[in-house]
Amino acid sequence: IKKPAQQQVIAPEMPLSAQARLETEDIEFLYDMEFFINRELGENAGVAFDDEAFRKALSVNGDSIIIIADDEVIKVHVHSKTPGDVLNLALHYGEITQIHILNMREQHRDLLTAGMDIAPSPELFAEIPPEAARSMEEAVLPADEMAPYGFIAVSSGDGIAEIFQSLGVDVVLSGGQTMNPSTEDFVKAVRSIAAEQVFILPNNSNIVLAAEQARELLEDERRITVIPSKTIPQGMAAAFAFQEDESAETNRDQMLEAISRVQSGQVTHAVRDTQYDELDIKAGHYIGIHNSKIVATDETMLQACEGLLKQMMESGDEVVTILEGDEADPEVTAALAAWLEEQYPDAEVEVHLGGQPVYYYLFSVES
CATH class of the missing domain: 3.30.70 (Alpha-Beta Plaits)
Known part of the structure; x- marks a missing residue:
């Protein structure tokens, strides 16, 4: 884990970038x-x-x-x-x-x-409320001496941003289902970090392209590696796997391996009736998404969470991380932790306040 020289949480500028839109x-x-x-x-x-x-x-x-x-x-x-x-x-x-x-x-x-890991249509979910944009010009100016490594991660929610910062991320760009950083946001973020090698964690399949474009634009002035993390849990696993005393190539390989071991889950609610595969989804019901596929739905939040985790747990001895959203129910969280302890006694369960909008819970299951 690297020790960051500077930390910033920055909302993307308006208007939204074209490649950030889901439709x-x-x-x-x-x-x-x-x-x-x-x-x-x-x-x-x-x-x-x-x-x-x-x-x-x-x-x-x-x-x-x-x-x-x-x-x-x-x-x-x-x-x-x-x-x-x-x-x-x-x-x-x-x-x-x-x-x-x-x-x-x-x-x-x-x-x-090609089947890239893109989430189901956003029309099915409640939209993320607009956040107040903040210009990158407010970022901390780079120090005279360049550090060997720097990190940029995309996040949604104050708690998740704090977790990334604790893992050594220098700049956290705010993003979400309908408001994502543009290529220019990434370029400005890279230039705000006094580091020779910068790693970018997009944490959303729809943002990988913008990050790659920024890398190409800055290839003559900075070494940049985009780790193609498609979810917040993958990004956290990658950041945790980083070792400052290792080479950039070794760290890249270790982070790629880390994200390959992570299964990601999300719980939100449906805003309209629909049919998804064999699931009959009703407006107002809760839905569980495993990676990019809806695998569970129920009128109660707890049942939807349990149905999703059953799909994600394979051996029963995994590390399970629960990130509570800003509208999560503490009683549901407690009941869910108790259910996991009863059903999967060999699993290690961690609960953190994520503060993310739209998704009541984000789950990470790591083998």
Whole structure:
């Protein structure tokens, strides 16, 4: 476990990034663009670069704008509705090279088709209430001396953020089902940490892409490793597995192994009637989600929790962690702990206040 030099909890900036949305059709700025402008070539070589004016022009039909400029090259990343307009604007400052354009709606469909661990449709659940956004400019400025390692994790809930901080995470970005950090949020977070090697724990399958984009954008100025944690429990297991005296490669392998041993569960309630596989889900009933699949539903919270844990427990001697949400019932928590002790006497059970919205409980089962 690393000893952090600085700790911050930061909410993502508005508007929400396109890739953070769960519904494919909701991705507004669908073209993910990355390219370089060589300021020494082309008809407009040598033209003075106006960073503010360029950003303003790109923001008319785009978001997630990141510009890294020096005297020779301008590196640009933007999500845009009009890629042609973006390239025409860029030509004012030089010759365009290494153009990469992705259709994020198509990419999102491919992820779903490939069976990536994406949660069921958010229409089924209550929405996470908007949080007050806080700019990364409030972050602690980097120290003069660079530490060997730094950590960024995405979290939802004050208690979970405190747990990540206790595990040595330097920056905790607030995120959730409908409000996730953008690529720019990750870029700013990396730059706020005075560390040579930065590990990122996305803790949500829908955020991995934004983290990877930030890594690519900063590959010339910082070593970044994205650990593809898809849940909060996986992220905690990865952070706990980190050893400061080991190499980056060894730590990466150990963290990947740690997340492979973790099963994740979530308990929330349904906001509409629906049929999911063979489950008949009623509005207002509680539902248990094992990884990305709904496996239990009941009109009582305790029964839904028990049904979910039965699916998650394999040998009965696992380590079970219960993270209480901000609307969890203390009596249900006590009854659930007693049920686990009776049904799985060899299991080690830990209960922590997570404070997460929407999900009454988050469960981690680790072998």
